[in-house]
Amino acid sequence: STSSTEDTKTDTGSGDLITVGFSQVGAESDWRTANTESMKSTFSEENGYELIFDDAQQKQENQIAAIRNFIQQEVDYIVLAPVTETGWDTVLQEAKDAGVPVIIVDRMVNVSDDSLYTAWVGSNFELEGKKAAAWLYAYLQAAGKGEEPVNIVDIQGTIGASAQIGRTAGLEAAVSEHSNWTLLAKVSGEFTQAKGQEVMESLLKQYGDQIDVVYCENDNEAFGAIDAIEAAGYKVGADGDMIVMSFDSTNAGLTETLNGKIICNTECNPLHGPRVQEIIQTLEKGETVNKQEYVDEGIFSFDGAVSVISVDGAEYPVTKVTKEVIESR
Ligand code: GZL
């Protein structure tokens, strides 16, 4: 496979390390980099692990090859961050037949038999989308624009990734609820800055200043979209031509939220390392683990006009971004 597999263990020969094979999606975004860092720092040799890391460069076939490689190497555990939800049954069956437990992180796998994985740790992506849409509704209400027509474009993530499916679903549920909201277009920005800029350029050619809201499904797409919007001579922000919303709340994303170019940033917690370690430690003791565990996530805004939102009857505080908020994370 063209992916890079690095074995991070310096051979101590001690043999008592727990060997973990981690198949990571790629390095497409700041969020992904933070997620990889969390896994590498958790599964270190001093913590008692040998981590075999594989970067699949966003290609499922590379992830499948990496999993087969881990099975050959007789790792103790396989951790998979699946690029998209489908196409995993065969290789997960091979891992099951080889007796290697598989832990899914971040996005979900859509398999015929969920005994093909032991546990999943990640985000409630549809809730993320619903939170962002609820913030938009409250923001427009607070600005006295609750009844005005609102034209939205959705720069989606990698099509078929749980984060894309959930964030798009959350927005579309709100669009169907608010008759004055129109979803002009949904186009994949593949969670990258380059593609986000390219997609925004074509959306501006097609819709220009008809666009009121740019709903970016991660920070790197938002950075690209902002560059395209400003290059076309428009202004982003509360008092600009259009507002840009985003997901991930990476440090770079919150910095753009602090300066108002991103007006609302729904957090996506990349720190799966500790959760996965808890699961492995529980399994090592022969105990059972929860099938699904959601990580906690907040929502940030530039404009403190909205301090709380409600989704499906539950309330979520909105944190106004400050320098201190960014430094405290
Ligand atoms: C979300 C994760 C997404 C991030 C993007 O948990 O799957 O993939 O939102 C990343 O930044 O590319």
Ligand code: ZN
């Ligand atoms: Zn998330």
